[in-house]
Amino acid sequence: MARATGVPGTPALPGEWQTIDGIAYRNVALCFLFRVHDGVREVLLGLKRTGFGTGRVVALGGKIDGQESAVDAAVREVAEESGIQLSAADVRSAGRITWSFPAQPGWNMAAHLFTADAGNALPVAGEEIEPRWYTVDALPWNGMWQDGPHWIPALLDGHPVDARIVMAPDNEAVDSAVLE
Known part of the structure; x- marks a missing residue:
């Protein structure tokens, strides 16, 4: 099995790390699903x-497995975490x-962000995630990662996000956030 460059002792399949x-x-x-x-x-x-x-409120998603495409990973993760196909x-x-x-x-991540319309699909809670609909103007910021306010509003407004977030040594606060 290949090793992730820069993360000693972490096994990874090709394509899982960059x-x-x-x-x-x-x-x-x-993947952020929307409905009206x-x-x-x-x-x-x-x-x-x-x-x-x-314990945090998060977007649906997760790691890209092996040579899986980012789109395929998003579709798979949404199904696994919400039951929505x-x-x-x-x-x-x-x-x-x-x-x-x-x-x-070992927590460093490079995310491909996606959106989709959920229509009338009803999410189902699973072992990993308890999905819930939130109005876009009343998100539970206090329950989310502290970087969210730096980039999620742009995504919610339909703007493409290109961001680099560096977390503080406590792994909670944001040390820097650059959006382009």
């Missing part, structure tokens, strides 16, 4: 029950973002 400017990042896909309910635009997020980010044609690119965790480099 190196940017000498820093290793796990490749992930995040009673005339109000909503986004599907989920309370993370297990794994990375436990999408096709690759339903998913639209919404940009890219990297998160660097200098105090915990």
Whole structure:
């Protein structure tokens, strides 16, 4: 099995990690599903029950497996975490973002961001995520990662996101956020 460059002892399949400017990042896909309910635009997020980010409200998504495409990973993760079935044609690119965790480099991620319309699909809670619809103007910021306010509003407004986030040594606060 290949080893992730820059993350000693971390097994990885080809394509699961990439190196940017000498820093290793796990490749992930995040998908924000939208619907209009009673005339109000909503986004599907989920309370993370297990794994990375436990206890936080997060977007649906996760790591890209092996040689899987980012779109295929987004479709798979949405199905696994909410029960909502999408096709690759339903998913639209919404940009890219990297998160660097200098105090915990194994957490570094490079995300492909996607959006999709959920229509009338009803999410189902699973072992990993408890999905819930939130109005886009009343997100649970206090329950989310602290970097969210730096880039999620642009995504919600339909703007492509190109961001680099560096987390503080406590792995909670944001040390820097660059959006282009």
